[in-house]
Amino acid sequence: MRLSRYLLPLMKESPADAQIVSHKLMLRAGLVRQTAAGIYAWLPLGLKVLRNIERIVREEQDRSGAVEILMPTMQSAELWRQSGRYDAYGPEMLRITDRHDREMLFGPTNEEMVTSLFRDAARSYRDLPRTLYHIQWKFRDEVRPRFGVMRGREFLMKDAYSFDMDEAGARHSYNRMFVAYLRTFARMGLRAIPMQADTGPIGGDLSHEFIVLAPTGESDVFYHANWDASAEPAEVDFDDAAALQGVVDGYTQDYAATDEKRDEAREAAAGNALRQSRGVEVGHIFYFGTKYSASMGLAVQGTDGTRVNPHMGSYGIGVSRLVGAIIEASHDDRGIIWPDAVAPYAVGLINMRVDDAGCTAAADDLYARLQAAGIETLYDDRDERGGAKFATMDLVGVPWQIVIGPKGIEKGVVELKRRATGEKVELSADDALARVRG
Template sequence: MRLSRFYLPTLKETPGDAQIASHRFMLRAGMIRQQAAGIYAWLPLGLRVLRKIEAIVREEQDRAGAVEMLMPTIQPANLWQESGRYDAYGPEMLRIEDRSGREMLYGPTNEEMITEIVRAGTRSYKQLPLMLYHVQWKFRDELRPRFGVMRGREFLMKDTYSFDLTPEDARRSYLKMFVAYLRTFERMGVRAVPVRADPGPIGGDLSHEFVLLTENGESEVFLHKGLADLPAPGVDTDFGGDLEPLFAERTSLYARTDEMHDEGLWAEVGEADRTTLKGIEVGHIFYFGNKYSEPMGAKVQGPDGQEHEIEMGSYGIGVSRLVGAIIEAHNDEAGPIWPVPVAPFHCGVVNLKAGDAEADAACEALVAELEGQGVEVLYDDTGDRAGEKFARMDLIGLPYAVTVGPRGLKEGKVEVKTRATGEKQEVALADAASMIAERVRDALAVR
């Protein structure tokens, strides 16, 4: 992609209301633009990151056995009246009427709608277990939307819902999602630890948050050090097997946010094993039994010939929130430092003398070679000054940047910068594409 044809409205100055790194850099790097309080347009660079995150989420949901669908953003109020949550949810729900006076709402979550869909098409226990998911925009009318996409009013969520005959079956579904979440965040280049959580308005008595550990998180996390060092489950994980040992390994060590912290249990952790960090919630999973199936009449006929209320769980990942959270975990004073799997482009190519025949030809050949080896490239072919080009590459945070200029070309060399370390290497032009492609392939390999 040529930068001269790409829409990248970067800002030199930070808007005054941007208080945290992710909000500052997303605005300055031209990833988003605010349209109203807590509501953002996703510009091309930001959308590319959002789509990368979506793709990883989908792949791991599919791997765990969930099936994708899509539910509408606008929901009829009568479904929420059936469950009893319509009046209880609070002012965060945007309530509206259509032109015929029917009560509607902009969905903040989808438990009621998915329950109605499944009860209409599921009659027998033989149709269970079932896991359905969608990736959809939601709206919660936050009183004080802030921190950019980290606490906006409109946001993109992945929601999975599980349906089982018995509590034992429902627990197996819960464990599948637990493992899928560990793999999902690991593939994005971040470490999110599972912590005991308050189910809140969703309900239930088994719930975990997945918290991304950062220096500038919104919650304080009390953590056994050993938990942060456990590797993610591998690609060969058998989702049809016994996941209890893996679950026990991840939940037996103390891990709680400040709202669920227990000083008595914390005191039992050896002092050398304690650490207190900051964290950002990026996922939340719940098992809530028949909280929705009972009032809404979602039943199936069991093997005993009797009707049984379906056991349910729900599992959310904040897709748009993750864009900000990853920046909070990976940035420096110049901008984001994108992990390769979620970077908008893998590599930038900077032409220091656009319009020079030799430099143009070398850059175009390098771009073609990189793209031929599967590397996504943003080619800075503009006539801007070198300092502007370098600052822009740092601001958008691409994992690698190759600088091509007349002086280096005389010696057949280019400069390769690794954004994560700041390391700069002089590399033979003939070797640059293969070197970067190998690094990118290694970073993208699903393990």
């Protein structure tokens, strides 16, 4: 993409109401623009990052055996009355009356709707287990939306829902998602710690939040020092219940809990290894038994002919929130440092002198070769000072930068810079292409 044809409204200074790093940088780098309190438009650069995160989430959900559907944003209040949550949920739910005086709501979550869909589709134990997921916009009318996309009112979320015949099956489904989440966040370059957490309005008695440590995080968290060097999850067969349980046990043997679920005995046992920090929640998983299936009349025929209410769990990932969380975990004083897997472009190509025919010819040629190789490239072909171009590429955080200037052309080299380390090297255009291709 040529920057001269792109929509990238950069800001030199952070707005006064931007309090945390991710909010400041998302505005300065032209990823989003606020349209109302807690509601944001996603501009081209931000949308590409959002879609890359969504792709990774989808791939790991599919790999775990979950099946994708798409549920609407608007829901009937009647569904929520069936579960008993309509009046209990609170003012965060945006309630609406349509032209026929039917009560509707903008969905904050989808337990009721997915339960009703499965109730109409499942007949017997042969239809279970199943895990259904979708990636859809949600709305929660936060009383004080703040911190940009980290605590907005409208947000993109992956929510999945599992249906099993009994508790043992439901815990296996829970473990599938536990491990899928570990893989998902590791692929994005994040160290997300699964912490014992409160179930809140979702319900149930088993829950983990996946927390990314960040000084500006919204929650106080407590954990054993061993988590500072946690490893990526090993490959595992998602159908092997014992192997999955082993991974989950291995990850939960060291203490980690949110403020609401602190355990004084385990904290005392940790001794000097106990750590306190702030954290950002990027995922939350729940097992809540038959809370929704029983209240909403979901029952299937069991192997002995009796009617059984399936055991359920729900599993959320804040897709749009992850954009902010990644920035909180990966930035410096010059701007964003995108991990390769989620970066909007792999390469930032800088033509230092657009008024120099040799520079422009060399830059255009390399741009064409990068495109032919399938390497997404942001090509700064603007008539701007070199310093402004360097600052732009550092701010938007593209992993590789290739600089083409008159002096380099004379020597037959380009400059290749790795954004994360700042390492710079001069090499031929062919070698630079080979390096960024990996």
